[in-house]
Amino acid sequence: MNDRNRNIGEYIPADDDNIIVCRCEEITKGEIRRAVHDGMFTLTEIRRYLRTGMGLCQGQTCTKLVKSIVAKELGIRPSDLEPATGRAPMRPIEMYILAQDGEDMK
Amino acid sequence: MKRYDMIIVGAGPAGLSAAIESAKRGMHVIVYDENAKPGGQLFKQIHKFFGSKEHKAKIRGFRIGDELLAEASALGVEVVLNAIVIGLFSEKEVTVKIDEHVEHVKGDTVLIATGASENMVTFPGWTLPGVIGAGAAQTMMNLHGTLPGKRVLMLGSGNVGLVVSFQLMQAGCEVVALADAAPRIGGYGVHASKVSRCGVPFYLSHTIVSADGDDHVTGVTIAEVDKNWQIIKGTEKHFDVDTICLAVGLSPMSKLCDMAGCQMEDNPSKADFVPTVNKYGETSISGIYAAGDVSGIEEASSAMIEGRIAGIAAAAKLGFITEEECNIEIEKQESALEGLRQGMFAPGMRGKIITETDEGVEVSQNLLKKGFVTEEEIERFPGVTHSEGIHPVIECTQNIPCNPCQDACSKHCIKIGSNITALPAVNPEAKCTGCGMCVASCSGQAIFLVNEDCGDGTAEITLPYEFLALPQKGDKGIALNRNGQKICEAEVVNVRTAKAFDHTNLLTMKVPKEFALNARFFKKEA
Numbered sequence: 338m339n340d341r342n343r344n345i346g347e348y349i350p351a352d353d354d355n356i357i358v359c360r361c362e363e364i365t366k367g368e369i370r371r372a373v374h375d376g377m378f379t380l381t382e383i384r385r386y387l388r389t390g391m392g393l394c395q396g397q398t399c400t401k402l403v404k405s406i407v408a409k410e411l412g413i414r415p416s417d418l419e420p421a422t423g424r425a426p427m428r429p430i431e432m433y434i435l436a437q438d439g440e441d442m443k
Numbered sequence: 444m445k446r447y448d449m450i451i452v453g454a455g456p457a458g459l460s461a462a463i464e465s466a467k468r469g470m471h472v473i474v475y476d477e478n479a480k481p482g483g484q485l486f487k488q489i490h491k492f493f494g495s496k497e498h499k500a501k502i503r504g505f506r507i508g509d510e511l512l513a514e515a516s517a518l519g520v521e522v523v524l525n526a527i528v529i530g531l532f533s534e535k536e537v538t539v540k541i542d543e544h545v546e547h548v549k550g551d552t553v554l555i556a557t558g559a560s561e562n563m564v565t566f567p568g569w570t571l572p573g574v575i576g577a578g579a580a581q582t583m584m585n586l587h588g589t590l591p592g593k594r595v596l597m598l599g600s601g602n603v604g605l606v607v608s609f610q611l612m613q614a615g616c617e618v619v620a621l622a623d624a625a626p627r628i629g630g631y632g633v634h635a636s637k638v639s640r641c642g643v644p645f646y647l648s649h650t651i652v653s654a655d656g657d658d659h660v661t662g663v664t665i666a667e668v669d670k671n672w673q674i675i676k677g678t679e680k681h682f683d684v685d686t687i688c689l690a691v692g693l694s695p696m697s698k699l700c701d702m703a704g705c706q707m708e709d710n711p712s713k714a715d716f717v718p719t720v721n722k723y724g725e726t727s728i729s730g731i732y733a734a735g736d737v738s739g740i741e742e743a744s745s746a747m748i749e750g751r752i753a754g755i756a757a758a759a760k761l762g763f764i765t766e767e768e769c770n771i772e773i774e775k776q777e778s779a780l781e782g783l784r785q786g787m788f789a790p791g792m793r794g795k796i797i798t799e800t801d802e803g804v805e806v807s808q809n810l811l812k813k814g815f816v817t818e819e820e821i822e823r824f825p826g827v828t829h830s831e832g833i834h835p836v837i838e839c840t841q842n843i844p845c846n847p848c849q850d851a852c853s854k855h856c857i858k859i860g861s862n863i864t865a866l867p868a869v870n871p872e873a874k875c876t877g878c879g880m881c882v883a884s885c886s887g888q889a890i891f892l893v894n895e896d897c898g899d900g901t902a903e904i905t906l907p908y909e910f911l912a913l914p915q916k917g918d919k920g921i922a923l924n925r926n927g928q929k930i931c932e933a934e935v936v937n938v939r940t941a942k943a944f945d946h947t948n949l950l951t952m953k954v955p956k957e958f959a960l961n962a963r964f965f966k967k968e969a
Contacts, residue, residue, distance in 0.1 A: 356565050366565070397560045401694055401715070416709040420716050423701035425530030428477065430540055438538070438545040 361392020450550030455483020457735025457750035464754030573660030592686030599690030633887025642927030713739030723756035902959030922962035
């Protein structure tokens with residue numbers, strides 16, 4: 338799957354490419370499909386490249402949708418794609434609150 | 444840093460049940476929930492639950508939530524609300540955001556009971572205001588007392604789609620249609636039937652093509668799909684709606700397990716990415732447990748049992764009970780869980796096509812495709828018999844784990860037996876007194892009392908009725924059949940309301956006797 342030389346064919350524009358998939362970051366289906374053809378073969382790469390799932394809802398809405406779009410573009414099953422890494426903070430948190438974390442332990 | 448015997452993330456059915464079991468055994472437990480109200484999804488569930496008497500069947504979901512909360516607080520469990528767990532690190536250190544602080548706490552055991560989130564589907568217009576998850580619709584109606592809209596299209600025929608469609612109608616919305624891309628209805632047939640008899644058309648093998656509207660939904664177009672889920676041109680149907688509800692499945696919110704380093708699996712039978720757990724609900728990390736939807740999408744009733752098991756197992760792990768006690772207790776819980784995982788809708792049955800019930804009765808294909816059992820089909824089920832005088836007619840045609848009707852009848856008219864998923868059968872020898880307890884006890888609203896021939900050319904049908912305004916004795920209206928079509932005139936001859944019925948009113952209507960086997964709902968004429 339990580340074989341970067343694998344030929345997945347050309348990006349072919351589709352009618353529904355302008356549909357927004359990640360609502361928080363306003364990323365369209367077409368952008369995600371093009372990113373795959375730009376060489377982003379894993380969900381972690383897609384996330385860093387486009388910021389899908391990095392917004393307010395933290396991927397609660399689009400994770401599954403992005404996964405199926407990328408899998409389809411690569412011609413594999415969605416379950417073959419490794420999910421993007423889960424890390425703290427699990428929920429959006431204001432920077433000033435996060436910055437205070439640990440103050441009381443000094 | 445504060446230390447607890449058990450830290451529970453999520454105050455839903457699984458989390459609260461685990462808290463109760465562990466606190467009962469002397470553990471110092473804290474439960475965090477990110478919401479302003481505890482109970483997870485339970486407080487949105489205004490319908491009666493399925494299952495067995497021992498596991499809260501025929502009790503409405505929100506009451507189960509009340510009971511769990513009361514039990515937990517009596518045991519001294521601390522439930523912290525608006526508390527957002529943002530991380531789970533090594534040595535079971537939990538970081539939680541409360542007000543404007545991040546607190547660090549440690550648990551000797553941790554239970555992740557974070558539940559699930561709703562799936563979405565995309566189509567042109569899906570980001571318009573008015574396209575909402577079915578769970579969101581429930582939150583608006585049942586928690587906040589706000590109507591999501593006036594005219595609704597529901598996408599998804601699983602139990603969520605069916606239950607929420609019915610609740611939308613109870614709240615006063617019009618459900619114009621229920622569509623699903625699958626060729627067969629996914630949820631319980633009894634849920635589909637109660638929606639169908641209110642006149643909601645089912646469109647199976649249909650999906651949403653697009654939503655119309657500039658700044659909010661004003662309409663929706665659906666169309667038929669072929670075997671490859673491709674839209675068949677020329678089959679489009681348009682509805683004027685202001686709301687589109689999506690009930691297209693749930694995904695476990697398992698990210699916390701993943702970040703903690705628990706071994707994960709992509710398991711389609713559990714509906715996605717879940718932690719691998721053993722029979723105690725313990726993940727690959729010793730002392731970290733997962734229970735409820737986060738470890739595989741199921742019903743609230745199984746989530747509660749999974750929670751109990753995790754609570755008991757954690758108590759044994761920390762030495763609050765012996766290994767032996769633990770095994771005895773867990774065995775009991777497991778057999779209950781096993782019971783709930785039987786029948787046509789068991790987790791292992793996903794995607795399988797069922798043609799016969801366990802009893803060898805051919806299933807109703809019309810029920811799976813249109814949402815109601817036809818007059819011809821209904822006759823072959825053991826709950827449907829004909830006799831003189833009043834008698835129960837049980838239109839329960841699928842093997843589901845539920846048996847309150849059996850105990851509801853003090854005259855032993857109804858038999859399910861020891862196998863909880865068996866179809867209820869009517870014993871023609873026993874004498875029905877018309878008390879109506881069976882009608883009110885059926886969570887699927889599938890039991891009717893019928894007197895096929897009152898001797899004056901009429902028949903009387905008693906049906907469960909959960910709508911406002913409640914019709915009164917003497918009201919005239921129309922009888923609807925199982926498909927929600929008007930079939931004849933009807934007059935309400937009795938309306939019974941009792942505490943024991945728990946808000947399921949028993950409406951008795953009189954119809955010409957030739958409609959005795961068809962008339963299944965009453966609609967007051969405007």
